[in-house]
Amino acid sequence: MEKKDFQHIHLIAMGGSIMHNLALALHDKGLKVTGSDDEIYEPAKSRLAAAGILPEQEGWFPEKLDAGPDAVILGMHARADNPELLRAQELNLPIYSFPEFIYEQSRDKQRVVIGGSHGKTSITSMIMHVLQHIGRKFDYAVGAQLEGFDRMVKLSDDAPVIIIEGDEYLSDPIKRVPKFHLYHHHIGVISGISWDHINVFPDPDIYRDQFRIFAEMTPKAGTLIYNQDDEQVQLVSVPRNPADISYIGYGVHEHSIRDGKTILHTKKDGDVAVQLFGEHNLRNINAAKEVCKKIGVKAHDFYEALKTFKGAAKRLQKLGESATANIYRDFAHAPSKVRATTEAVKKQFPERTLVAVLELHTFSSLNKSFIPQYAGALDLADEPIVYFSPKTLEHKRMEMLTQEELKAAFKNPNLKVYTDSETLQQHLLERSWQNANLLLMSSGTYNNINLEALTQAVLKA
Known part of the structure; x- marks a missing residue:
């Protein structure tokens, strides 16, 4: 069976990381691309605007489907009762997930x-x-x-x-x-x-x-x-x-x-x-x-x-270095990733003190029944630190975590726990960075800490 020939494609929940890239790729091919989302953040917003395909308004508009696009692509972040999806089903339009x-x-x-x-x-x-x-x-x-x-x-x-x-x-x-x-x-x-x-x-x-x-x-x-x-x-x-x-x-x-x-x-x-x-x-x-x-x-x-491959962004990405310190950022949030990344930096620089800062941000990583999976994950760090935002737990409607519970789950009595990003940042800026490396592991942002500014300040210390 040959692939179908599409002229007009509509994306529901087009603001997501991979979905807006798909929209841009289809636009690059010369197709008519329309779409909607209830929230579109940077850099997706600017990139879609530059291509001329940013929706005029945020929100869902079932009437957009009345133009009869050749295909509708449904993003994972749309709900099953999404008004545009319901309209597409009503009109019997071909609906695909991203992988399909x-x-x-x-x-x-x-x-x-x-x-x-x-x-x-x-x-x-x-x-x-x-x-x-x-x-x-x-x-x-x-x-x-x-x-x-x-x-x-x-x-x-x-x-x-x-x-x-x-x-x-x-x-x-x-x-x-x-x-x-x-x-x-x-x-x-x-x-x-x-x-x-x-x-x-x-x-x-x-x-x-x-x-x-x-x-x-x-x-x-x-x-x-x-x-x-x-x-x-x-x-x-x-x-x-x-x-x-x-x-x-x-x-x-x-x-x-x-x-x-x-x-x-x-x-x-x-x-x-x-x-x-x-x-x-x-x-x-x-x-x-x-x-x-x-x-x-x-x-x-x-x-x-x-020889010229530097690695993917946020995968042991070097944010900066001096003669005595390196700072790395990694997307690591799952226990196996945290363990592997911590081990990698320690083995690469065995003579340097390793400060490893893990942000618990995902549903799994903040779940009390799952956290014991992190046992030993930060053991190779000389200074293991865990940060989480109580607001994230509230937003996800999850049970609050205590310092004692985290130390027990990680099986690491040396674990330091921070719940305030400013206090964490202050601690990192006040310690010595002579012959020490900093590893920042998170799929989040440490409550919007400016990592570039932090990097510069640490390297000057």
Whole structure:
């Protein structure tokens, strides 16, 4: 079946991070793009305005659907009773979730889908960087803004392959199917499984099952590339039909650390210095290498491109450095990510004091029954700090947390707990940063702390 030819597309909840990028990608293709949302924040607002497709008013306007768009794309943040969705259903218009639409647009392409609880964005962006470096045509959908790419989504008519970050979160408010089940991969990756999204998957077995389904969706002559060191991944990636499917396990890339720099050891290219570090990233490199090899990229070209790869935004992103201190920011919020990121910075700079500041911000991370999953996650930090905003708990209508509960859950008596961002900031500015690194881990903003100003102040200290 050939992909459908669309002229006019309407996006419901178009202000989201990935949805507004899809809107821009479709506009770039020359399609008529309309949409709505009840809240549109920066940078989406300015970017949509610059393209001339920012809705005139925030809110839902069912009459917009009366123009009869060829397709309606439903964002995850819309509700099932959304007035525009109800009107689209009434008019019997074709309605797609984001992943269904990406699949529709890439039916005639080779689809590479990167799944896993952690490492998805890093592996996807690494592959994209390599393909761009060697001048290959490709489409993509990735969950972060990457250096060298204007958009988080690209859909063209002539690219033979599409690289997709395959999130296990739900696709839309109607079908409630994990996104990565809907892309129908030819090459699939499972980078690791660590229970997350407890508001949707209340049980670890139900969560792991989504990855088993993904693995079993690998088609004949397809490939499943998996983290062979992850016990949970092994449970879902056991080769069931090796005659039909290529199963490729990967581990940590051979390497050494010299003077705070990571050096990869390769068979034909010798030693290759890279800007990434941490055991989790050395696994990510091997995952990306296996994908690239499968789609025809030579090892020499892969390593050559990797030398200039700085990593995805907010993934061990270096905010600043001085002769005696480095400051990093990471999206890490799930326990496995916190553990891996803390370990990465400590092992890279073993002689430096590590101050690790974790903001609990997501539904899972603030849930009393889930927090024990963080046991030991900050143990490698010399000064472990947890911050949360009581207002966030109130907003999410969740039970308040105490310092004693957090210390017990993290199993770390040295844990410092802050609930006021100004007090936290004051503490960071007053301590010495001689021979010390600061690691900021959050999917939030520490109640709008200006991280750039904090970085400058810390480095001057």
